[in-house]
Amino acid sequence: xxxxxxxxxxxxxxxxxxxxxxxxxxxxxxxxxxxxxxxxxxxxxxxxxxxxxxxxxxxxxxxxxxxxxxxxxxxxxxxxxxxxxxxxxxxxxxxxxxxxxxxxxxxxxxxxxxxxxxxxxxxxxxxxxxxxxxxxxxxxxxxxxxxxxxxxxxxxxxxxxxxxxxxxxxxxxxxxxxxxxxxxxxxxxxxxxxxxxxxxxxxxxxxxxxxxxxxxxxxxxxxxxxxxxxxxxxxxxxxxxxxxxxxxxxxxxxxxxxxxxxxxxxxxxxxxxxxxxxxxxxxxxxxxxxxxxxxxxxxxxxxxxxxxxxxxxxxxxxxxxxxxxxxxxxxxxxxxxxxxxxxxxxxxxxxxxxxxxxxxxxxxxxxxxxxxxxxxxxxxxxxxxxxxxxxxxxxxxxxxxxxxxx
Amino acid sequence: xxxxxxxxxxxxxxxxxxxxxxxxxxxxxxxxxxxxxxxxxxxxxxxxxxxxxxxxxxxxxxxxxxxxxxxxxxxxxxxxxxxxxxxxxxxxxxxxxxxxxxxxxxxxxxxxxxxxxxxxxxxxxxxxxxxxxxxxxxxxxxxxxxxxxxxxxxxxxxxxxxxxxxxxxxxxxxxxxxxxxxxxxxxxxxxxxxxxxxxxxxxxxxxxxxxxxxxxxxxxxxxxxxxxxxxxxxxxxxxxxxx
Numbered sequence: 001x002x003x004x005x006x007x008x009x010x011x012x013x014x015x016x017x018x019x020x021x022x023x024x025x026x027x028x029x030x031x032x033x034x035x036x037x038x039x040x041x042x043x044x045x046x047x048x049x050x051x052x053x054x055x056x057x058x059x060x061x062x063x064x065x066x067x068x069x070x071x072x073x074x075x076x077x078x079x080x081x082x083x084x085x086x087x088x089x090x091x092x093x094x095x096x097x098x099x100x101x102x103x104x105x106x107x108x109x110x111x112x113x114x115x116x117x118x119x120x121x122x123x124x125x126x127x128x129x130x131x132x133x134x135x136x137x138x139x140x141x142x143x144x145x146x147x148x149x150x151x152x153x154x155x156x157x158x159x160x161x162x163x164x165x166x167x168x169x170x171x172x173x174x175x176x177x178x179x180x181x182x183x184x185x186x187x188x189x190x191x192x193x194x195x196x197x198x199x200x201x202x203x204x205x206x207x208x209x210x211x212x213x214x215x216x217x218x219x220x221x222x223x224x225x226x227x228x229x230x231x232x233x234x235x236x237x238x239x240x241x242x243x244x245x246x247x248x249x250x251x252x253x254x255x256x257x258x259x260x261x262x263x264x265x266x267x268x269x270x271x272x273x274x275x276x277x278x279x280x281x282x283x284x285x286x287x288x289x290x291x292x293x294x295x296x297x298x299x300x301x302x303x304x305x306x307x308x309x310x311x312x313x314x315x316x317x318x319x320x321x322x323x324x325x326x327x328x329x330x331x332x333x334x335x336x337x338x339x340x341x342x343x344x345x346x347x348x349x350x351x352x353x354x355x356x357x358x359x360x361x362x363x364x365x366x367x368x369x370x371x372x373x374x375x376x377x378x379x380x381x382x383x384x385x386x387x388x389x390x391x392x393x394x395x396x397x398x399x400x401x402x403x404x405x406x
Numbered sequence: 407x408x409x410x411x412x413x414x415x416x417x418x419x420x421x422x423x424x425x426x427x428x429x430x431x432x433x434x435x436x437x438x439x440x441x442x443x444x445x446x447x448x449x450x451x452x453x454x455x456x457x458x459x460x461x462x463x464x465x466x467x468x469x470x471x472x473x474x475x476x477x478x479x480x481x482x483x484x485x486x487x488x489x490x491x492x493x494x495x496x497x498x499x500x501x502x503x504x505x506x507x508x509x510x511x512x513x514x515x516x517x518x519x520x521x522x523x524x525x526x527x528x529x530x531x532x533x534x535x536x537x538x539x540x541x542x543x544x545x546x547x548x549x550x551x552x553x554x555x556x557x558x559x560x561x562x563x564x565x566x567x568x569x570x571x572x573x574x575x576x577x578x579x580x581x582x583x584x585x586x587x588x589x590x591x592x593x594x595x596x597x598x599x600x601x602x603x604x605x606x607x608x609x610x611x612x613x614x615x616x617x618x619x620x621x622x623x624x625x626x627x628x629x630x631x632x633x634x635x636x637x638x639x640x641x642x643x644x645x646x647x648x649x
Contacts, residue, residue: 005528016516316512319473320573321501321529323494399473403512 003333006326010334013306014341024302025342027295028379031288032346033353035378036371038284040354042277044366049273059233060135060266061240063089063226063247067262068272082260083251084223087211093228096246099239101231104131105211109218111182113207115168123164124206125181127214127222135227141165143175143190146210150189154212158186162194163204181207184217197362236265292378295342296386303335303390307397314394315402324395331394335387336380343379347372419482420580420612421447421470426479426489427635428465439465441635442479447581447614452607454623454643455616457632464585466632467616471504471583472496484580501530505574507584511566513558519545519569520554526577544572548602564595571602575611582606584615588622600625 014021065082069075087105094103111125130146138145141162150157158181165174165188174188186209195203209217211224230239240263251260307314314327350371357365426443429436439462447453457463468474469481472488475496481489484503491499500506505526513522523541532540545554548568558566567587574582584603588596600622607613615626623629624643631639 012516312512313514316514317525317529318497319471319500319506319512320526321497321577323497323529326529400468403473403508 003329006330006333007337009330010337013334014338017306020302021338021341024298025295025338025345027291027298028339028342028382029295029346029349031292031295032343032375032379033349034288034291035285036347036350036368036375037353037357037365038281038288039371040350040365040367041357041363042281043368044354044358044364046274046277047366048364049270058266059230059236059239061228061230061236062264063093063228063243063261064264065223065225065261067264068268070272070276078262081258082262084221085226085261087224089247089250090224090226092246092250093226093243097228097239097242099231099235099242100228102131102134102229103226104129104133104135105224105226106132107211107214107222107224109182109214109222111207111218113164113168114180115178118168120164120167120205125214125218126206126208127211127218128208129211132227135229139193141191141193142173143188145190146208151210151212154210154216156184156186156213157189157209159190159192159208160188161192161204161206163202164207165191179207181209182217186213240265292382296339296382299335299339299383300386300390302338303331303387304393306334307331307390307394310394311397311402311405314397315399315405318397318399319403327395327397328388328391331391332384332387335390336383339379339383339387340376343375347375418449419446420449420451420484421445421614422480422482423469424480426466426469426481427477428462428469428474429477439635440469440476443635443637445630445637445640447612449580449612450607450610451628452603452613452626453615453628453630454626455614455630455632456618456620456623457638458618461632462635463616463618463632465635467583467585467614470581470614471506472499497529501526502577503580505571505577505579505582507567507571507574507582507587509586509589511558511563511570511590513566513569513573515558518555518557519550519561519572522558522569523573523576525573530577540576541572544576545569547575547606548572562595563591564598567591567595567599568602571599571606575606580612582611582613584613586617586619587615588617588619596622 063085065085066075066078069078090103090105093100106126106128109125109127110122113120113123128146130148130151133145138159143159146157146159149155158179160174160179168174168179169177169188174191177188178185179188180186192204197203214222228239228243230236232239244259244263247261248259253260317327351367354365354367357363423443423445426440426445427438428440429438443466455463455466465474469476470483472483472491473496475491476489479489480487483499486499488496488499514525517525520538520541523544524537527537527540542551542554545551548571550565550568550572553561553565553569558569561569567590571587574584587603588599591599603613603615604625613626615622617623627643629639629641629643630637
């Protein structure tokens with residue numbers, strides 16, 4: 001008997017028991033929908049991270065006191081060992097590393113902003129050297145960014161993130177207006193283009209002021225993050241080695257000592273991120289895998305029931321000439337179709353869910369293009385794996401016994 | 407055909423059995439259902455197999471129908487030795503050589519009459535268009551041309567049995583094997599079915615009917631009676647024309 005005929009029989013049988021078929025498929029539907037929804041969220045996050053979070057460009061790295069720390073032990077170790085990075089470190093790099101084309105730095109403080117009766121508490125205030133613009137460009141919405149002249153004069157000026165501008169200067173042009181940053185009256189010179197939010201956190205809730213001014217207002221003891229752009233993109237590793245050598249010398253480290261600072265590259269951020277999401281993905285797959293196994297067992301169960309219910313039909317088929325292979329094929333195609341039908345419904349649900357997530361929540365979910373094909377493959381495997389035993393049982397029925405059954 | 411194998415079989419023999427036995431192990435004992443059956447049925451014979459329950463007639467029917475294989479002995483169906491065949495080949499023999507008619511009709515409930523009749527052709531690998539054509543033809547032979555699209559539950563008992571007869575005929579088998587074909591029918595419908603069997607016999611078919619009803623057996627031309635797994639009588643029957 002050919003596959004077309006078996007498929008037709010299987011569809012007839014699934015349709016004849018549609019409620020039961022649907023209930024049978026719930027496990028697979030939920031499993032597949034969950035896999036793909038998870039994959040969609042992670043896929044979306046990855047794309048987002050690749051596009052936006054690691055806005056370090058090519059040939060750029062930063063030197064930080066703590067860097068990318070993923071566990072408590074590392075953190076305690078780093079607090080004990082790592083020294084604060086100071087402008088003198090940055091200047092030494094500038095002076096002694098020809099491989100570093102641009103050196104800029106930034107430090108952070110948490111401040112309250114105030115204008116008239118409006119106030120925003122706990123906003124990030126970055127103290128930057130304007131050279132940072134050559135490394136991490138900010139898109140300008142209005143006004144201008146901080147310039148070297150501001151830094152030289154420690155001018156009382158401030159550059160705003162889009163959220164700050166929206167909240168403190170609604171319907172007003174903020175350029176040239178005054179803003180109190182941590183108690184100090186500063187003049188607004190520019191506003192950045194809105195970047196949006198990531199995982200519900202606004203990326204536009206900040207102000208930037210010249211580094212010299214930052215020191216004056218918030219103290220000289222804060223560690224800085226040093227951003228370095230290599231002279232040659234392709235030779236970033238050499239630039240990193242040179243910077244490392246300078247800092248180790250300045251910090252009087254012996255050859256056996258570990259670095260007491262850390263270096264972060266865009267790749268490093270992406271690596272850390274993919275390690276993180278891989279872990280999430282693995283755990284999610286494991287949980288979802290269980291639901292697929294349960295789904296498969298349910299399919300096997302219903303196929304066994306179906307074999308018992310259709311014992312006489314199997315007897316008739318055998319009496320009129322069906323071979324064992326024909327019966328195996330018929331039942332196997334039925335279980336595979338059943339499973340793939342569940343997969344298809346699961347994919348549709350996942351598509352709807354990831355679209356809804358992307359629209360209505362901060363999660364940047366994105367439906368992966370490979371999802372339908374992979375689901376089809378998984379479901380076919382489930383159908384075959386859990387369908388083969390019932391199919392063999394059907395095929396091995398003795399026709400005489402089968403015809404006699406009620 | 408494998409008629410080159412010995413012993414040479416006359417081509418008009420549809421069934422030849424020699425010393426056919428079948429025993430079933432039942433716990434510690436063995437039940438000897440058939441104890442050596444020698445039987446020859448020729449083309450276009452109309453034979454009834456009778457016997458009380460437990461006489462072995464069902465076992466014999468299963469062997470003749472290639473649903474089972476004998477414990478010992480030989481069986482040639484349409485000249486082919488089939489006693490030693492494996493399930494795979496038996497399925498093919500059943501498909502080509504035998505048309506079954508069951509007491510309980512055994513139609514597939516969700517399929518139309520036409521689909522039911524097509525079933526053996528599906529397993530015979532007949533292409534769809536020819537399948538439909540031949541199934542429709544078979545249904546015409548049993549006067550059900552106007553019921554082709556009805557499902558079994560939309561048909562009367564007699565009509566169902568006629569669908570099942572059409573299914574048995576559709577592969578043009580060497581042998582029509584009917585097991586108590588009127589057992590589930592009232593006497594009027596039974597008579598109609600038996601008239602249909604007469605007609606099929608007149609059209610050249612070889613028919614074996616297994617029954618325990620004397621008046622059904624008497625429609626045939628030869629009655630083979632089994633007793634305790636042996637043939638106790640085998641005589642031609644001059645059938646009366648009255649039902």
